Amino acid sequence: MNTLTTNDAKRNFGERLLNAQRKPIKISQNNKDAVLVMSNKDYEELKTKKVDYIKHCFENAKRDLAQGNVVDGKDFLDTL
Numbered sequence: 885m886n887t888l889t890t891n892d893a894k895r896n897f898g899e900r901l902l903n904a905q906r907k908p909i910k911i912s913q914n915n916k917d918a919v920l921v922m923s924n925k926d927y928e929e930l931k932t933k934k935v936d937y938i939k940h941c942f943e944n945a946k947r948d949l950a951q952g953n954v955v956d957g958k959d960f961l962d963t964l
Contacts, residue, residue, distance in 0.1 A: 885910055890918070 886903070887910040897949055900921070903909060906924040948954065
């Protein structure tokens, strides 16, 4: 993944947007990662995967609850 400073990103911004359509670009500010520029298609795919993962976790939790596979919250925290 290409990383640019904010000043580099400002120069030839249109070209940077075209590059981000092919692969994400990190933009750093004061030597720290600030933002990630990616295509809308990549963002939508990432968002869909996140939703699918949350649904998967929720279904597993419902199944565990129905089967009685639960842990007392206090006991769990005490073991940490």
